[in-house]
Amino acid sequence: MEKLKKHERFNNANNKHTFHFLNEFGSFNDVLKKVVEKEDIELILIGSEGGKEDKKLIQGSNAVNTMEKVRNCPVFEIPDKVIIKNPNEIVFPTSFKTHYKEKELATLIEISKITNAPIRILYIQKDKEFSKKQSENKALLNQILGATSFSHHVLYSSDIQEGVRCFFQSRESEMIAFINKKHNFFGSIFSNPMVKELGNNPNIPVLALHDLRN
Incomplete structure (x- = not known):
């Protein structure tokens, strides 16, 4: 956790964003649901590594499971290969x-x-x-x-x-x-x-x- 915090401080100097770190026991999606409810989150933004050869790994990915199971907030999944820009449509x-x-x-x-x-x-x-x-x-x-x-x-x-x-x-x-x-x-x-x-x-x-x- 401390290494992650240092990494974020070093790589993110954008003052429009703030970062909060959470270390909580439980399944990924159960914790997400609780945080969404508690903090009144309006959008979940989640990265993913698409295109893997291991289909079992793909189908069990956090991104897909979150889209399927977390229903108290919209989920926006962005693959790691996508260049962040305004979409054409x-x-x-x-x-x-x-x-x-x-x-x-x-x-x-x-x-x-x-x-x-x-x-x-x-x-x-x-x-x-x-x-x-x-x-x-x-x-x-x-x-x-x-x-x-x-x-x-x-x-x-x-x-x-x-x-x-x-x-x-x-x-x-x-x-x-x-x-x-x-x-x-x-x-x-x-x-x-x-x-x-x-x-x-x-x-x-x-x-x-x-x-x-x-």
Whole structure:
């Protein structure tokens, strides 16, 4: 701990930041949850080493586990290979099956405004037509994101995971955001393998938001 403190004092002269060190017994995510609650933390920023050959190590990484299990605060994961800069755009995949809340999307909106990064709302179309409820939720999302720059995109694909991957890779998008559903993780858009793939992509930061009703 003392070595870490000396390292931070030596390498961080930015007076806009302060550093606090915590040495507490317990699992990584349990301690995080307690600190978030106690200190009223608004965003968890966590680094990761994506692209490892050891898949078991990847799937057990703190970054991915934190996105999956810490739900009382947004989690922003930044791979170590990413150069810190304003993203060119933020991809926001959605099924339009959730009743969006402004508070849930507040971090996404703030990042978009601060960085001037437009939000690209991505819907993967399979065979079914939009339901009335989806249309209503889409209108609600438009209203909530009204103060940001955003656009809608529809990609026709029978494979949702592949569709999302193709979209952000073809556009060279530099950030992805999603809503983490507690009882239906990623809704019908993503499955756990996709979560782990996104969370361990060595080239793109991932912002995990949370359904505050759960």
